Amino acid sequence: MKAPSFAYAKPRSLAEAFELIERPGAKILAGGQSLIPSLNLRLSSPELLIDITGLEGLSEIGVQKGAVRIGALCTHAKLEKSDELRQHLPLLHEAVAHIAHPAIRNRGTLGGSLALADPNAELPACAVALDATLVLASGKGERRVRAGEFFKGLFETDLKANELLVAAEFPTADKSVFLELARRQGDYAIVGLAAVARGGAKRIALFGFGAKPVLIQPKSLEEAKSSLPAASADLYNTASTKQHLAKVLLDRAWNRLS
Amino acid sequence: MEPVVLITLTVNGAQVTRNVAPRQHLVDFLREELGLTGSHLGCEHGVCGACTLRVNGDIVRGCLMLAVQANGCRVDTIEGLSDSKELAKLQKAFHEKNALQCGFCTPGMLMAAQDLILLKKRVSREEIRSHISGNYCRCTGYQAIVDAIDEVING
Numbered sequence: 126m127k128a129p130s131f132a133y134a135k136p137r138s139l140a141e142a143f144e145l146i147e148r149p150g151a152k153i154l155a156g157g158q159s160l161i162p163s164l165n166l167r168l169s170s171p172e173l174l175i176d177i178t179g180l181e182g183l184s185e186i187g188v189q190k191g192a193v194r195i196g197a198l199c200t201h202a203k204l205e206k207s208d209e210l211r212q213h214l215p216l217l218h219e220a221v222a223h224i225a226h227p228a229i230r231n232r233g234t235l236g237g238s239l240a241l242a243d244p245n246a247e248l249p250a251c252a253v254a255l256d257a258t259l260v261l262a263s264g265k266g267e268r269r270v271r272a273g274e275f276f277k278g279l280f281e282t283d284l285k286a287n288e289l290l291v292a293a294e295f296p297t298a299d300k301s302v303f304l305e306l307a308r309r310q311g312d313y314a315i316v317g318l319a320a321v322a323r324g325g326a327k328r329i330a331l332f333g334f335g336a337k338p339v340l341i342q343p344k345s346l347e348e349a350k351s352s353l354p355a356a357s358a359d360l361y362n363t364a365s366t367k368q369h370l371a372k373v374l375l376d377r378a379w380n381r382l383s
Numbered sequence: 384m385e386p387v388v389l390i391t392l393t394v395n396g397a398q399v400t401r402n403v404a405p406r407q408h409l410v411d412f413l414r415e416e417l418g419l420t421g422s423h424l425g426c427e428h429g430v431c432g433a434c435t436l437r438v439n440g441d442i443v444r445g446c447l448m449l450a451v452q453a454n455g456c457r458v459d460t461i462e463g464l465s466d467s468k469e470l471a472k473l474q475k476a477f478h479e480k481n482a483l484q485c486g487f488c489t490p491g492m493l494m495a496a497q498d499l500i501l502l503k504k505r506v507s508r509e510e511i512r513s514h515i516s517g518n519y520c521r522c523t524g525y526q527a528i529v530d531a532i533d534e535v536i537n538g
Contacts, residue, residue: 226517
């Protein structure tokens with residue numbers, strides 16, 4: 126199908142973007158790899174698309190002490206090719222290779238994926254597992270929100286209508302494991318997990334499992350499996366299938382984390 | 384009234400300036416405004432890969448990019464890469480290995496395969512399959528397509 130009619134603006138500065146964002150029916154367009162399908166399917170009908178890809182300084186990967194700060198406009202392809210990411214944040218580096226296909230990774234962005242909050246997507250789960258901090262900016266300034274509080278529910282986040290997600294800061298980990306089960310390469314996972322160990326503590330975020338990334342912080346494998354909340358079924362997989370597969374992934378991940 | 388935006392882009396080496404509606408995606412622009420019908424539209428929501436194009440050197444889903452977003456960009460289509468003979472070896476291999484039947488997916492498949500070839504490294508059949516995983520072919524079962532790409536890359 127074809128997208129409904131809308132106006133288009135491409136701001137040159139954040140200040141200009143914050144002005145445009147106040148207009149009724151305005152929506153942010155970054156890589157567009159989820160938004161444009163939803164327009165083409167007429168699931169979304171904004172009056173104005175604000176294309177933020179012309180904004181400078183929002184696609185850097187910056188290694189800091191104990192953390193990596195990534196600009197919201199950084200594409201999945203750039204993350205995939207980054208040696209710094211491979212070295213300092215292998216979880217994210219492994220995860221992006223599972224996101225769709227090369228042609229989509231060339232345009233899809235980190236910020237877009239986090240702001241959309243698809244419960245089946247890889248990056249929100251990585252953000253929760255790593256205890257990332259998201260940087261949200263508006264005309265009034267910046268605020269910082271931990272990933273665990275940012276994701277509220279199904280496609281629902283703490284992002285206000287006049288705010289823009291500009292960056293995310295991911296603390297590094299001692300060990301990490303990323304696993305997902307999908308029917309075909311590039312499909313959304315039936316269920317997946319992003320797992321992190323720091324010191325003796327483990328943080329495991331499941332995706333494709335609930336309405337938002339599901340975080341567990343178990344002390345043992347038995348506790349991990351028994352502390353799983355109930356899974357949500359999707360169109361193709363029942364809740365009990367997902368529950369079973371999540372346990373399979375926990376089994377596979379556990380020894381690599383310890 | 385439908386809003387329009389003036390865009391200038393380079394398509395297959397030639398500069399093009401047009402007024403476009405923001406809602407028009409890049410493949411509709413190429414097909415309907417420029418008559419370049421080699422890029423196909425299968426699903427129009429980013430699943431099938433028949434619309435694969437090259438924008439500023441990177442392959443993209445042409446149906447998931449608006450024409451206005453291509454303002455200032457260099458766009459290469461199957462027509463451009465075919466005329467410049469960049470795809471000659473790959474096209475010959477597809478022909479010889481019978482890597483197409485109806486041909487609907489072929490332009491996108493060639494664009495995705497060429498993207499892998501440009502990495503200029505030896506790759507396994509698994510890696511070839513992974514790279515074309517976003518391009519659906521409903522006729523061949525992929526075996527012959529992988530054969531053709533494998534021959535061009537690995538000889």
